[in-house]
Amino acid sequence: MQRRSLLKALALLPALPLLGNAPLSLAQAIASSITPLDKPHDAWRKLLPPEAYAVLFEEDTEAPRSSPLNQEKRDGTFVCAACYLPLFASQDKYESGTGWPSFTKPIDGHMNTKRDFKLFFPRTEYHCARCGGHQGHVFDDGPKPRGERWCNNGVALRFIPEGEPLPELRS
Numbered sequence: 430m431q432r433r434s435l436l437k438a439l440a441l442l443p444a445l446p447l448l449g450n451a452p453l454s455l456a457q458a459i460a461s462s463i464t465p466l467d468k469p470h471d472a473w474r475k476l477l478p479p480e481a482y483a484v485l486f487e488e489d490t491e492a493p494r495s496s497p498l499n500q501e502k503r504d505g506t507f508v509c510a511a512c513y514l515p516l517f518a519s520q521d522k523y524e525s526g527t528g529w530p531s532f533t534k535p536i537d538g539h540m541n542t543k544r545d546f547k548l549f550f551p552r553t554e555y556h557c558a559r560c561g562g563h564q565g566h567v568f569d570d571g572p573k574p575r576g577e578r579w580c581n582n583g584v585a586l587r588f589i590p591e592g593e594p595l596p597e598l599r600s
């Protein structure tokens with residue numbers, strides 16, 4: 430009897446890692462049309478300021494209220510600070526009071542998510558679909574109707590005001 434329940438439990442094991450990797454329903458990754466870049470981290474290290482590199486490729490978090498983008502209220506586009514892929518539109522930015530630039534949603538298909546167990550509770554980490562650079566974490570306490578808060582490191586973004594051309598994607 431005991432042996433049978435052990436076998437039953439073992440049969441369930443392959444399903445467990447799948448559960449662990451499942452993104453929160455609120456952050457279901459949309460099938461991305463972006464071709465991922467295959468660029469070694471060392472190459473990005475040479476192109477980026479150290480504090481941007483630490484966030485984008487070592488999953489560091491900037492200090493709250495440290496980014497000038499917290500105050501950015503103009504119309505425009507927020508692009509990835511590494512590869513320049515557009516990630517957020519200014520109309521989706523809002524003041525969350527957290528001290529980090531916050532958005533209700535990213536540009537469709539331009540962000541991928543994964544579960545992150547760095548803190549005691551699992552969070553959903555998200556990153557640029559093109560270069561894989563870490564941007565921030567998504568939470569479910571955002572404004573209605575979507576209820577999402579995309580909490581972003583300002584140093585991982587670059588703001589391009591409306592009227593200025595978007596930079597050419599960096600390879």
Ligand SMILES: [Zn+2]
Pocket residue numbers: 509510511512513514557558559560561562
């Ligand atoms: Zn990128």
